[in-house]
Structure formats: C-alpha cells, structure tokens
Amino acid sequence: MATTVRDALEASLARIDDPQSDGRVTYTKLYPERARAEADAADARAKSGVKLSPLDGWVISIKDLFDVAGEVTTAGSSILRSQPAAKVDAPTIARLRQAGCVIVGKTNMSEFAFSGIGINPHYGTPGNAADKSRVPGGSSSGAGVSVAEGTARMGLGTDTGGSIRIPAALNGCVGFKPTAGRVPTTGAFPLSYALDSVGPLAETVADCAATDAVLAGEAPWTLTPAPLAGLRLAIPRGRLFGQIEPEVEHAFEAAVKRLTKAGARITEVSIEDLLQELADAMARAPFVAMEAAAVHAEWMEERARDFDPRVLARIRVGAQAVAPDYIRLVNKRTALIARMRDRLADLDALILPTTPIRAPKISELTASDEKFWTANGLMLRNTTVGNIFTFTGISLPCPDVKGLPVGFMMTALGGEDHRLLRMAAAVEALFRG
Incomplete structure (x- = not known):
C-alpha cells in the first residue's frame, strides 16, 4: 500500500507503462514530471x-477535452490537432490544482x-477494466478505466447523454452527473451547450461528493447517508426496461429486493407519456445532434474525411434540422x-439499470455498423432521460454480480x-454490506 502521494503516483505510472496493460491507450497524454512535482509538494x-482540501494529494486523471494551458485540446479527434494551444487551464482544472490534486494525465474518449x-x-479504444476485449463505455472511456484499474483515484469526465454514468456502470465504479450548470463547462470542448455536465468517476460516493x-x-x-427506511424510490417501467439482458435484469431486481428489506418504499411510476412526447418532438433530430451540428459547422464538410464516420453521421442528422425545428424543441423541452x-414531486429518486446491456465485444461493434448503432442506442437510452429533463444522476455498481459489472442508477430532480x-x-453502504 502506498505510504506517500509520490508512492501512489509512481505506482500509477508503472501500471500505465506496464506492457501487459493498455495504459497508453487509456491515457492519451501523461504529465510525469509535473505530477511528480505536485506529488512531492503534497507530501511536503x-x-x-x-491540507488544501479533502482532495489534497489525490492522483487523478482528466478527460481529453479539458483545456490545459500551453497544449492543444484534441477532444479525442485528429481534426483539432492543428488548433491553437489553450492559453489557460479550464476553471475545473484550475480548481482541482488549487485543491492539491496530482494530475497524472489526460484520458482517452x-x-x-x-x-x-x-x-x-x-487513438485506440481502451479495453474494459473487467475484460479487455470489451468496450469501456463512452464517452468518458479512459476515465472509467483509469478509476476501475486504480491508476487514478478520480477521473474527471463529462456527461451529455450518459458519458459519466455509462463508463462507470460498465467498468464497475461510481459516476456522478451533477445538475447542468452546477459546475462550469468553460474550457471543456462542447458537445451540447444545453446538456453538458462536468463530474467525477471514482470508487466511492464519498469521493464523488468531495470532488x-x-x-x-x-x-x-x-x-x-440518508436513512434508507421510508426513502421514496420509484421504478419507471416501460420502454426504459425494454431489450434488457437477463443478467442486468436479475442484478437490478436483486438490488431492489435489498432496498425493500432495508425499509425503502419502492413503487412504480409511469413517465411513458412524457417520453413519447419527447420522442415525437425529436423525430426530426435529437437535441444533442442539433447542437453538435452548430459546434462542428466550421469543419463538418471540409474535414469530413478526418471524422470518425459514425460520429459524423450523428452530427449530420442534426444538421438536417432547421432553426424552427430547434426552437420548437427547446420550447417543448421546457x-x-x-x-x-x-x-415526480412526491418522490425522492427514480431507480433503474444504468444501461440495459453489459459491455459488448469491441470487435463485434467495430465490424458491424448495425451492431454498433443498436448498442449505442441502448447504452444511451436510460441515461439520456436525465440530461434532457435536467436531472442529477449517479451510477453505482450492482451488488453480488459475477462477471461483467452492472450499473444501478439513481436519478433525482x-x-x-x-x-x-x-x-x-x-444505498452504496447497503450494497457493500
């Protein structure tokens, strides 16, 4: 067990560089010398x-879309490599540095x-921490793997439709999406101006709360911890439980039984009408695709060859919408x-599986567009609801799961x-107890 921050950092760097690890794919950039100086300062x-903060001396990773002064922010793309370097750290990065965090590197996405x-x-695809042949979940892929494999105590990510909670669920760690606007998004390359949130992935709820x-x-x-007895939790059965893997269903229902025995008041609530109205309103194009088309308008066609074709396809769907479509959707969303x-006014939280499926094989999804799009839709289905309806949400590992991890999501107003x-x-204490 590491006795100093420097020891913890060196252990992380060694694991990242281990030939048996794909740490150089999990991370797109490392800061060994600066991190060593930060670790030594924390030890001093x-x-x-x-102690500067509860995070002082934590070895952390940051998603490769946050600005770091003096370097280009690539956001997982090749297109941005020629862009000017950031002049200042993103406010979130500055706050983490001021809190005494040791940034080991930027993670893939x-x-x-x-x-x-x-x-x-x-930049390659980080293998899932539970099975390297399987996907890590996105978009904060490297962040989830870095935490689950122990090379970072906390991985800073972003969540626009589930991009913190999905990799947390698939890799078996905790991922917290704060209410949009709670944490500044300045200096984080945008996907959707309205839906982006910045938050942590970590091993525990306490670490997420401190971050x-x-x-x-x-x-x-x-x-x-809130008292479990009397907690008003509701399950939104319906389309959010469709196409669910038996293993995911079993893990979720077992978790619900635990909560019931602990005294939580678990009911069911229907939100099917609201979800259908949302689906109808986004028939032209999803909200995030419309905003992404605005973000990428400058190079969407002239740099088309340099995009991941599947990413470009989603952006182009948004580009087909016109201004009245967007305005109507904004008003309908409100x-x-x-x-x-x-x-949901009389409830404390909704509970449901974070994703209805576990991590698929990387090879299967790279080889088949059909399988990719099916899996991508299922991965994002349950989590996206929280972004559209401005919820705050968290994914915890389901207890007593053998094999691939399963996420248990709680989401609140x-x-x-x-x-x-x-x-x-x-809930975490109950699951671990």
Whole structure:
C-alpha cells in the first residue's frame, strides 16, 4: 500500500507503462514530471500538517477535452490537432490544482464525446477494466478505466447523454452527473451547450461528493447517508426496461429486493407519456445532434474525411434540422421538464439499470455498423432521460454480480445534488454490506 502521494503516483505510472496493460491507450497524454512535482509538494504539505482540501494529494486523471494551458485540446479527434494551444487551464482544472490534486494525465474518449460506446479510431479504444476485449463505455472511456484499474483515484469526465454514468456502470465504479450548470463547462470542448455536465468517476460516493464540492466551488461538506427506511424510490417501467439482458435484469431486481428489506418504499411510476412526447418532438433530430451540428459547422464538410464516420453521421442528422425545428424543441423541452417535475414531486429518486446491456465485444461493434448503432442506442437510452429533463444522476455498481459489472442508477430532480449523494451513500453502504 502506498505510504506517500509520490508512492501512489509512481505506482500509477508503472501500471500505465506496464506492457501487459493498455495504459497508453487509456491515457492519451501523461504529465510525469509535473505530477511528480505536485506529488512531492503534497507530501511536503502533509508533513507540515497543511491540507488544501479533502482532495489534497489525490492522483487523478482528466478527460481529453479539458483545456490545459500551453497544449492543444484534441477532444479525442485528429481534426483539432492543428488548433491553437489553450492559453489557460479550464476553471475545473484550475480548481482541482488549487485543491492539491496530482494530475497524472489526460484520458482517452469517444471522438468529440459523441458516443456511449467508447471506441476511438484515432487513438485506440481502451479495453474494459473487467475484460479487455470489451468496450469501456463512452464517452468518458479512459476515465472509467483509469478509476476501475486504480491508476487514478478520480477521473474527471463529462456527461451529455450518459458519458459519466455509462463508463462507470460498465467498468464497475461510481459516476456522478451533477445538475447542468452546477459546475462550469468553460474550457471543456462542447458537445451540447444545453446538456453538458462536468463530474467525477471514482470508487466511492464519498469521493464523488468531495470532488463535486471542489468542482462547484463549494465549501467541503459532510456526506451523511440518508436513512434508507421510508426513502421514496420509484421504478419507471416501460420502454426504459425494454431489450434488457437477463443478467442486468436479475442484478437490478436483486438490488431492489435489498432496498425493500432495508425499509425503502419502492413503487412504480409511469413517465411513458412524457417520453413519447419527447420522442415525437425529436423525430426530426435529437437535441444533442442539433447542437453538435452548430459546434462542428466550421469543419463538418471540409474535414469530413478526418471524422470518425459514425460520429459524423450523428452530427449530420442534426444538421438536417432547421432553426424552427430547434426552437420548437427547446420550447417543448421546457414544458416537458415542468411536467416531469410535477410528476415526480412526491418522490425522492427514480431507480433503474444504468444501461440495459453489459459491455459488448469491441470487435463485434467495430465490424458491424448495425451492431454498433443498436448498442449505442441502448447504452444511451436510460441515461439520456436525465440530461434532457435536467436531472442529477449517479451510477453505482450492482451488488453480488459475477462477471461483467452492472450499473444501478439513481436519478433525482435538478438541484437535488446533495440529497441524491446522501441517498446514494446509503444505498452504496447497503450494497457493500
């Protein structure tokens, strides 16, 4: 067990460089010398009894779409390599540095964060921490693997349709998506201006809560688990439970039984009408695709050959929409959010599988567009609801799962971040106990 921050860092660097590991695919850039200086500074502070924050001395990774002063932000693409270097750190990176974090490197990701799978044709695909032949989940693919394999205590990611919670679920760690707007997205290459959230992947809910406070610019707070007895949890059965793998269904239902025995009040709630209205409103193009088309308008056609073809295909769907389509969708979304808040007002959280399937084989999805699109749709289906309806959400590993990890998602109304983290801490304790 590492006794100093420097020891922890050296262990991480050694594992990343191990020929038996694909650490050089999980990470797209390493900062060994700067990280060693940061680790030594953290150890010196510890000897003096000085602690900058609860995160002081943590060895962490950051997704390759956050600006770091003096280097180009590539966002998992080859197109951005020729862009100017960032002049300053993204505010989130600056806050983590000020908190005393040791940044070991930048992690791989789906190109432009536009996939729930995690395959990247430019920089390689990190193998799932549980089975290297399987996908890591996207778009924060390397972040999930870095935490699950122990090369980072926390991986900083982004979540537009599930990109924190999906890799957390598939790799067996915890992933927290805060309410959009809670953490600044400045200096993080955008996918959707309205839906992007910045948050942590970590081994525990407590580590996610501590990180979230730093990212949000809040004072540290004590994470006291909420009482499980009387907790009002609801299962939104219907389309969000379709095409579910038997192993995922079994793991979820077993987790529900545990919660029921612990005194949680578990009911069912229907949101099918709201989900259908949303689907109808996005028949022309998904919200995220429309906004992505605006982000990439400058090079969408002139650099078409340089895109991951599957990413470009999704962006082009958004480009087919016209301004009235977007305006109508924005207004419809606002109305649906208000109705959803009314529908869930008497509940503490919704619970459901983070993803209805476990991690598929990388080779199967690279070889078949049909299998890729099917898997991508299923990966994103349950999590995207939270982004569209401005929920806060968290994915925890289901207990007693043999083989590939399964994610258990809790999601609550926007603004209930602390409350959700307290509930998740209680559920985590139950699952681990």
